[in-house]
Amino acid sequence: MRFTLPPVLTPLPSSFYERSTLALAQALLGQLLVHETPEGRMVGKIVETEAYIGPYDKAAHSYNDRRTKRTEVMYGPAGVSYIYLIYGMYECLNVTASQEGKPHAILIRALEPIEGLALMQKNRPKARTLTALTSGPGRLTQALGITRELNGHELRRPPLYLAQGTHTPLPQHQIARGPRIGIHYAQEARHFPWRFWIKDHPFVSKVKHEPREPLR
DNA sequence: CCAAAGATCGTCT
DNA sequence: GACGATCTTTGGA
Numbered sequence: 001m002r003f004t005l006p007p008v009l010t011p012l013p014s015s016f017y018e019r020s021t022l023a024l025a026q027a028l029l030g031q032l033l034v035h036e037t038p039e040g041r042m043v044g045k046i047v048e049t050e051a052y053i054g055p056y057d058k059a060a061h062s063y064n065d066r067r068t069k070r071t072e073v074m075y076g077p078a079g080v081s082y083i084y085l086i087y088g089m090y091e092c093l094n095v096t097a098s099q100e101g102k103p104h105a106i107l108i109r110a111l112e113p114i115e116g117l118a119l120m121q122k123n124r125p126k127a128r129t130l131t132a133l134t135s136g137p138g139r140l141t142q143a144l145g146i147t148r149e150l151n152g153h154e155l156r157r158p159p160l161y162l163a164q165g166t167h168t169p170l171p172q173h174q175i176a177r178g179p180r181i182g183i184h185y186a187q188e189a190r191h192f193p194w195r196f197w198i199k200d201h202p203f204v205s206k207v208k209h210e211p212r213e214p215l216r
Numbered sequence: 217c218c219a220a221a222g223a224t225c226g227t228c229t
Numbered sequence: 230g231a232c233g234a235t236c237t238t239t240g241g242a
Contacts, residue, residue: 088236138224
């Protein structure tokens with residue numbers, strides 16, 4: 001580890017979430033996701049996000065006001081976890097956004113591991129490279145041990161919360177944006193540039209990178 | 217009740 | 230680049 005985090009991290013306040021969904025998707029870049037478990041604390045820096053803006057976004061679970069048991073937390077206040085199972089196998093973590101009644105959410109797509117690397121590896125024995133540990137929405141939840149049990153959790157207290165990153169907010173020139181991943185079915189919405197990532201960051205998912213160091 | 221599809225990932229060719 | 234794993238959610242009969 002290149003640097004050490006303080007033993008106590010302070011959760012971001014609720015005011016952090018009070019901004020437009022697209023602004024929040026960018027503000028989340030560089031912030032820390034913290035999961036405290038009996039086995040230890042794991043911390044990752046958020047490097048990639050995607051916004052889902054319910055009512056008029058065909059890629060969103062809440063499109064066309066599809067209010068169901070699953071999407072219920074999207075309709076609540078901002079700063080709450082929305083965690084669902086995808087493809088019968090992987091959990092995806094979102095942060096709810098916008099005001100109550102507006103079903104917006106931001107998918108966390110990739111992290112850079114900051115603390116608890118050994119525990120993450122234990123949680124994800126299939127990862128053969130360092131980036132395969134947390135680069136992808138299904139990968140990062142597995143690495144940090146985040147499951148649907150934490151759905152609906154307010155992300156301002158243990159065991160799962162967000163904390164301020166060291167160089168945030170990031171300067172605009174370090175932020176890239178483009179179409180979202182894996183939503184080919186969403187017709188016109190698949191072109192919306194609602195995916196954000198830290199430019200040239202090696203942990204961003206689904207892009208060509210330099211060859212990886214093997215992870216033993 | 218049943219069928220279909222999915223905000224993914226690892227493995228194999 | 231293709232394919233299968235795996236199971237919940239959803240919508241329609």
